[in-house]
Amino acid sequence: MATVGENIRRYRKAQNLSAAKLAEKVGMTAGAILHYENGIRTPGNEQLEKIARALDVSSKMLEDHKIESAKDLVRALLQLEDEFGLVPDMCDGGLWIDPKAKNAQKAVEAIGAWGEIRHRLITGEITQEEYDAWKRKF
Template structure:
């Protein structure tokens, strides 16, 4: 998703109008509309302010350019050396090579993700709480 689409998604999930977001970050409603539609590009410092107002991390608003399976594969193979991400031998998932430089931290983050998913699936947390957790990363 584009930055503008992400801003729109989180703004709506927070029950905010474009006018309310604009007022909160010191913009015009037209500027917010232009950012959301992709007519204008959000500068990094403004993106931080928007993220703070929406209660999400800047990373939740960024566009990582992963739109297709090919894009995903390109990203995963680039992460192999530093994070040790590799396909499982049966092709059913991914594994981490523990000897890769950033694998230990990646493993801890993935373990936390698995715990949150289990909480969602067990009904301990709702979909909104799970989405909010993902947006905080």
């Protein structure tokens, strides 16, 4: 997984913004942006929100979710089990949503929307850039 700084850099470059231009948009210096991108400093919540708005992404997309190993992945999946009923399917190794879980319907709807937008990408209805723009909203 990418660090906060790496995410800022990736989304800044995707917008074709220089560090100076992003800094101007958020009322910071280019040096501050570069310090964030290089991991020298970490932005506070307020700065992260400003940067996210300037990059037209959710601040959650800039966070470092620290999923770096299979163990981290399983930990995240276990959280999804607790919150949304996402469980392993012993037959095919896939995942499914337990309909009795408290937020199962929300998960089904969200994954359905994701599936629909990926289908539109695969069939050529939308471009990779449009798909990436959709993803940035999360």
